[in-house]
Amino acid sequence: MGHVDRARDFVANTERTTWHDEVLWFVRAKRDAAADTLPEWEALRDEAAGIKRDVLGRLPELWRRFEQEATAAGATVHWARDAAEHNRIVHELLRTHDVKRVVKSKSMLTEECGLNPHLEAQGIEVVDTDLGERIVQLREEAPSHIIMPAIHLKRGEIGDLFHQEMGTPAGLDDPDELTAVARRDLRARFLAAEAGITGVNFAVAETGSFVVVTNEGNADLGTALPRLHIACVGLEKIVPTANDLAPFLRLLARSATGQPISTYTSHFRAPRADDGNGGPPPELHVVIVDNGRSRLLAEPAFREALACIRCGACLNTCPVYRRSGGHSYGSTVPGPIGSVLAPSQDPARHAELPHACSLCGSCSDVCPVRVPLHHQLLTWRSHLAESGHHPRRRRLAFRIAARVLSNAGLYDRATRAGRWIARRLPSRWLDRLGGPWTRSRALPSIPAESFHQALAAREEERP
């Protein structure tokens, strides 16, 4: 089952599709209002895109500098070629520190690497502490959005889940009350955790520090209590200097949720101070992960996708995402940016995704770092066709179409015959021949003459 089928199932529920579309459009509208407050919006996009472009040209140098500075500050830096190596490194750190309980703040990278199931299989309890992530974790499903992981759920469904999992009264669906319950439950887990894992929004080469952005403060609590902090960072997430953070932080919150700034913007550099309560000294580990990113970097057609700051704006604006839901994509990251990233990870599995797009271009215009998303999706289509990931019959059909469209005589004969037949067939038959086009749409009435014929006739009449 691919995107087409899952999307059809989603759309079949008309009322839910309306709700999902409107919830996400509301976020897009908040983003628009936030962009309105900055007269320099477009210049800011240029600046951010420019920094990223420069960064992607010198990643090795920047990360070497980062490693130097971070190490000097007392952190330990690890390098992971792929998801398996990342998971191995994290597990090894937890094992040597005898950790059984971990709290984790939101990180699409660990999601991409499948860290949770890997650790759970080794007997380690991982608790996602972002409220939305916690909800999908309890439901044993994947996030449906990169910023709002549980955006596909109505509050009644969350109420039911909490009733089952945390014993809240049946029917309780007040968001504030449910949040309070989740917080109480999480508080105990924060206190019991022996290690905290976070993602990284931006690493800074010059200082060896990194920034984690949240709205719930869960990354701060999750790293302030345990003695071990492991931060997992994708190869693309570095900027040269602390000053370079400014345009990104301004764009990120506004593009993601319409906030002028995220509630918590936390900078980490060295292991936290020892609280003097005995026990081993606190440690900070940074795991830098490639997992296919250098492959994308080597592809000029797609490398700019590595500029992505995971704001989610392209999902919110995408008319297809809003009407098919995040789970329809079957990839860690859904929506336009997901459809660009996924085929490079597994072309056979995700060959359909670049077609889950009407090429309207809204994503490219909303993107704070100007990733040319819809043009990349178009390019993916031909890359995947050339590498044998399109059905042969489909390709043959287009070869025939191309023949007709590049031969004037053939085009003329084929279209005359086509219209002659179409005008004589009962509409019932035509509808059946129309295939998926006519499932929901009436065929246009077929004119007796083409434009060229009508023009010729007119010129004969009145020369």
Next chain:
Amino acid sequence: MSIALFVPCYVDQLKPRVGLAALDLLRAAGFDVEVLDGLPCCGQPLLTAGEERLARDVATRFVEGTRAFESVVTPSGSCASTLEIHGRRLVPDPPGGRARVVELTRFLSDNGALPSPPTEFPRRVGLHASCHALRELRQGTPSETREQARTDPAAALLREIPGLELVDLTRRDECCGFGGVFAVEEEAVSTRMGLDRLSDHRRGRAEVLTSTDVSCLLHLEGLARREGPPLEVLHVAEILAETHLGAGWLETNAIRGADGSR
């Protein structure tokens, strides 16, 4: 200035009157127009299907076949964008250069002296923004950006028509869901997108639905005819022809069969 008119295959076959309207408007504006024959396609259906090499062949034929002209005008933002945005990447300039491909309303507002003033068109009109005219050709300012405002030439021409009221939309530039092969392969989502656009126009009490692009209109018209109150669907060129070339132009140039008659 040497001008050619390009009537793309689906307009040629399914909405021939749109081609006639474009031609008559250009002539009325004083241009000596040559109608392209034997070049039915810009390559777009092949390109969006992922068949870039086939698309390049078709686009190359087009670029070669039109290089004697200064401009090629077409009543399709989508085909113009294919040739201007992707065609320039796919097909290198032939020696002596290539024609610039321009969407009709853009061409008319940049160069046109339409016989004015237009006559009355007392209808509520919903203008559907074609994504390719808007976001590829930048005819207008996409709602996502905060770029300096650009006028949409189609809207500007329609606004000059007395009696014509453009309806306000809740989402002024959301995609209709046509998307070429997308309309067939992702039929369910495409349909839903189109229905949502239609209800926006109907909420605005549109009596006529129009656009610079026949492809969007074929999709929306097909959906509208299956359900809901009747909605007349006209290309912008048809409205301009009716109001600038003498009331009754639409009827005089009706094509047998195109209105359901045999």
